[in-house]
Amino acid sequence: MSPRPPMDRTRLGRTLIGLALIDRALARAAARAGEPGGIRFTERQLYYELCRVLRPLHAGPRRIPYTLAPPVTYSRFREALARTGGLPGLLPAPAPAAPVRTTESDLYDYGFPRLLVCQDRAVARMLIANDLHLEAACPVFAAEELPLDPRLLAALDRAGDAVIHVLHDASPAGLACYRRIRDAHATPTRSMGLVPRHAGTLHLTAGRAPKPFRVPLPEHLTAGLRPAERAWLASGRFTEVAAVNPARLLHAVIRTVRGTTGTRTPVRHHLRGLREAGFMTWPTP
Amino acid sequence: MARCCACAGPDDDRARTQLAAITGAPARPDAAPAALIDGEPGHASGPFTLDGLTAVGEVTLHNRSELLAALAAAGAAAPAGCPDGELLLRCWARLGAAGVRAAEGMFVLIVVDGADLVLIRDQVGARTVFYARAGGCWAASTSLRSLRHWPALGTGLNLAAVRSFLTFAYLPGEETLLSGVLEALPGRILRLAADGTSTQESYWEPSDAVARADGLPAGELGPGVYASRLRTLLEDATRSRLPQGEKVAVLLSGGVDSSLVTALAAELHTHPVHTYSISFGDELPNELGYSGLVAEHCGTRHRILTVSGDQVAARLADTVALLDSPVGDPLTVPNLMLAEAVAGDGLRVSLNGEGGDPVFGGPKNLPMLVHELHRDDPSPGARAEAYLRSYRKCYQDLPALLTPEALRALADEPHPERFVAPYLRPGAMQSLLNQLLHCNLRTKGAHHILTKVERLTASQGVQGRSPLFDRRVIDHAFATPPRWKLNGTVEKWVLKEAVRDLLPDTVTDRPKSGMRVPVQKWLRGPLHELSGDLLLGGRSRQRGLLRPDTIRTWMRGEGALLPRQGGKLWLVLTLELWLRAYDL
16 A cells, blocks of 8 residues: 655645634534524534535525535535534434333323424434423424324324424425325324425525436425426435524424414315425525 | 511520511510511411410411311310411311311411421412521511511522522422521421421322212213312302402403303302403403403403503512512512502402412423423433423523522532422322322412412402312312313313303313513513613622623523513513512
8 A cells, every 4th residue: 555645735734724614614503503592403404504604695585596505515524523522502313213201191191282293303303302392282203203102193183183294305205204194194294394495495505416316206296396396306406404594493393383283274275285395384584 | 467477496585585586576575476577468367375375377267167167076166256367276276287177268377386386388378488497496477578687597598599480480399589498388287396307297288099089979970070060169169268248359361260260259249249350551462352251241340450561660679579489470560450459449359260270281281291202211300300491481591591600509509300300200199190280289389379469469458369279179170080171182171161151152162372461572661771770780790690691682682592581581680679679
């Protein structure tokens, strides 16, 4: 094995400056992700916050939809993260789902008016870590934790007008996740998004799958999406829920789960198709 | 209009000297070891003497005839016209704890028994008493302020209680903000012995294990049986609290609890029923439509009191000073103004609907049920900690709100979890819902709701009475299967069913909304300058408890995910005012 050639001084200097910049930006991103009031956030949320710090084009006008390419790779972010030795507010990687440990015999005797399923286990844990379940009286599960306990389903049924909300990525996998959950439950199920239009309006960081890994987009998943959104997805682009600023995510989820029941009024009925695609649940300040 | 206190010690002279120091009266060799404290609003009477016992207290009994009969049956008949305080003393002296258990009412009794002090507080905590030890003597008083100025005690600020207050918005147990001063707990008989030790006997504690002991038939019962029995108990509880031969007031918010009390009073009382509601201005959402509907339905004489932000700003300091322990509740001034209105109309008793939520399963239980689904730490402490978070006060803000010095000083102090943890595990209550209700009853019920009602109404010479906190109603509520309290997602279901025929369905079936108080508006308007001066001024800084940067952040409306900065500021403002009122 031949020895690695020594790095020239200029390149070394640039590298060091680059490292210092990204380290500073990461500290700033961690502070922003935790605002206000010490919000706890996931590693991927921190990554996307770092993207916003490094390329602050997310603050552009809402009426012009666009998404942003990541200015830094995830591997460079992780290297920087490893250099910090830990940041306040950063949640550890989520542990595998554990069974409910309660011994309370009456836990399922009442009615739960709402329930949230997250496509991403880390996002589900983040919402719980920030007490969304206490704030909105809403159980939060990851999609991989399904099927739900039959007793919990009975408690949802007992509420009369319960709703299952699904928080998923703007991606073929996200749309499929929502559809799978909806088809598996008799309880009314609502998509909370994301869909491409949310990603565009919020100017979120979007990824793009390389061509060989692009998933075909079945027609039945895209009902309610605009042609431009379908084309966006078909081009391999996607946006994760983690790309939303943690405070904005908590606001949006709390507002949505607290504000909706499954009662179908005529107006609600007309909006059903749109709502299933995440209509009206997102971008507001 | 007085409060009371008593002292006991190894010798009578020393106790008399300490009592005189507390009351400010000259010490006399023949003086009783118990005395009234004039000039402080309360319902104290006494001293009473019986067989070497001397007692003072604030005692209002709702079942005198039952107690007189019990004493007569025991061969210890009491004079029919004896004061309530004396009657309770006789019950305790002759019948012991069973005699106290039989008493229904609002009471504290301080008994000097030789060199011991005995403190008796009513089952639910409608009235309260504080105690401390100094100079070799025990002293107890219904006035915390009197103990504040007890020279021998030399008390100061209890920092652990500051943390509790910021966590709960009231003090949930025996702790007070004065170091060395404790509050007696409800449903207890506390003996303070001359050697400095104390023993406590619980004479009443609700339990769901006594399910069928309350006049219910045996066997599997349908919900209608529980609702029917509850209706009888509600009528008895209301009837026993109605003043004889006088008009009665009811504080009517428009919610189901105060509405049902209004309906019961209107049905049962032979004199006019006056109802009182609050408005914070026409431009703000209110419940006046509901309260007006109930007043019309029940045929009461209804009066709406408009409370402005300017009035709140002008009266907040005096109102806070009336409370023995601060209550971070923005309704304190409006409650005081209601009591003034009641007194101004010449009424001496006002009923309220307090108690419906803690006794029958109001809001805030569902979040803890949901939390249980996600609890990955099986220890009881984890549930207790979540309960503190669910309060949504300043518990999670403490690291940013308290100064580093205060946080360091608190490091070894007992944690506020201790006030709720004993209730949040199987014990007196088996079901989780009942554990939550029990916790709420014993913390917020006894130390926030009832004591606030008592102090603010007493300041106007009015008695505030709470039929839904009736001991027998509570026993029945815990004997009722939890699913009939929280039925699906319908809160207080059995209570609503019990009175369904008395109220319009629009009132019975309306979702709980709570009183919307424009705290943020007040803090941005008439209270802005005052709160800035108080919280950021020299005296507050000198005390060194709160971080000014956090206060400023909240005053700018920042620093919290959800817009609760107003509530948090209200809490610290109340604390600051209280500390000033008590010269701390």
